[in-house]
Amino acid sequence: MTGRRAVEKSTTPNPASGSTKRAPQGRGTRRTTGLKEEPEFIQLLTPTGERIDHPDYPLEVSAEEVRSLYRDMVLVRRVDAEGTALQRQGELGLWASLLGQEAAQIGSGRAMRPDDFAFPTYREHGVAWCKGVPPVNLLGMFRGVNNGGWDPNENNFNLYTIVIGSQTLHAVGYAMGVQRDGGDSAVVAYFGDGASSQGDVLEAFVFGASYNAPVVFFCQNNQWAISEPTSRQFRVPLYKRAEGFGFPGVRVDGNDVLACLAVTRAALEHARSGQGPMLIEAFTYRMGAHTTSDDPTRYRSSDEVESWKAKDPIARLKAYLDREGLADETFYKEVDDEADELAAQIRAGCLALPDPEPLSMFEHSYAAEHAQVAEERAFLADYLAGFAEEEH
């Protein structure tokens, strides 16, 4: 695993940092509630792997970079499959699958610099990968050995946040801190279509706009909030909300890793150049269940799922690589082998995660001694010690 990497700066003119200060605009205009209707969005790679240009989001990527995007997507899909398998085998209590959202996560994740800070939900395993978080760390809370489990500052990747939308405010606050420090880092706040109904997300839009904070709001619209379709969350395309808050909003094909990379780069440049927030709606699909506890056959049709399979982000990039002759069978085999090796590492790492010591529940809650904690820890220690004596 390679983890953290800086993406080279694009040499193409960037619409988001242009001298006109005109914000990049999306082209999506149609309603998106209909299943058959194809929304308009920024796309650089068609579902059949044909490379197309977009006037506002030019992207020059080397063959090596495209191959590495492919590799990242394959690896995180394998990480995700292993998470699901571990849950099915009883090694995890729960797993939230990213299946289908690899392009949105790898594209946006790779657009970030190491000093850019990401605020994930609980499904951003692909972004975690881009930020260099060891995948085994992601398993801790799903296995039940901790409730978070890493230092957010180590990789500039915040703890997973389960309460829907809370992290968007944290992201804006962090960006306000960046402003005060005078740095040019930017922040990405991840959230989903369901979260867009949360007050916290809308407050984050207000605060972000009010302070012109260097934050990118990155919504993965995967069409489903557990069982609720997007029509329950919004009646106009989500990205259009941004205008009402006073910053640009764009919709991108969330299954197109090149488009996600280009648009997120532009939004990050927009943020670091002092132009404030942008909202990106990555139009994608949750191919799996909400979590391993969910049964999507109760609320959505297999036809719908099939229609999205044809837009698979990895198959699409592979079609492009093949079409352009940028990769050969050796490359694909190497990536597949690496994925299997990574999965084996994750499995071994998961099984090796120690159960927490009972008294550890009192650790870390306070920085300084708290009398109530001290009293209860002492009580529990004595109580448990009583059992140990009985065993002898």
Next chain:
Amino acid sequence: MTQLTLAKAINAGLRRAMEQDPKVVLMGEDIGKLGGVFRVTDGLQKDFGEDRVIDTPLAESGIIGTALGMALRGFRPVCEIQFDGFVFPAFDQITTQVAKFRARSLGTVSMPMVIRIPSGGGIGAVEHHSESPEALFAHTAGLRVISCSNPEDGYWMIQQAIRSDDPVVFFEPKRRYWDKAEVDVDGSAPRPFDRAAIVRPGTDLTLAAHGPMVRTCLEAAAAAESEGRSIEVVDLRTISPLDVDTVAGSVDRTGRLVVVHEAPVFFGLGAELAAKVTERCFYRLEAPVLRVGGFHAPYPPSRVEEIYLPDLDRVLDAVDRAFAY
């Protein structure tokens, strides 16, 4: 020594904390030019700038949520919630995010945030402006909950709260904002912020209170003295953790305890203190621990709040009952 009101004392404490640490920032509604609705932040934006005294949009969850992000970035945010009854939109962020963050990060990231809440009744206010929600926060692990009752504590405890690496919910008794006292603003804090203080010694009964009720209890103790009863008054100062040692030590001497707070007694601080003191002082108690506080009714319209709020007579009534056992 300087004569200060409680509001001015907290203001002076905030100013000193901001002078000593450039990472201290204030956030809240109307705290800038206006100086806060109680003027506690008066003049601070003028002297420290808009980047450090931040007028926020009118959204409490937004204030606390963004403050968490600022703290993660290395700042020490001091948030003002305009009135007690307005903290609830932020309750989610405080209890699910701020309180748990340090534990979730396995101790790698602390949350040095202060949440100032002017609280309590007695000022003839409209609904949602007179409540005492301290028990709701004390019930949440990861938070410290403290309550100042006088200008000296206001001056020092706000500085101690800001220096704390733990999130602190800091209750300010709004009806005592205009109480004046001498404060030594140059010395050092007379006591830690997680300890209670015996503010009036006595031998026959202990009154335990915090915030606005400390003055009420001192007045009750003075009145009882004329009836020949020697009453000790403990200013709890800290609600989480609760300084049970100081209260139990007092009850070991007096044998009687009455707990007084404005918050409803049902599931309140008094219930917790009664349980703890009963465990510690069972053989010393001459009477059950009694509670005086708000009723299990929505905070009433201000024309009858005097009936709802504990006053000198209600405290003395409980004192009489404690002596009747």
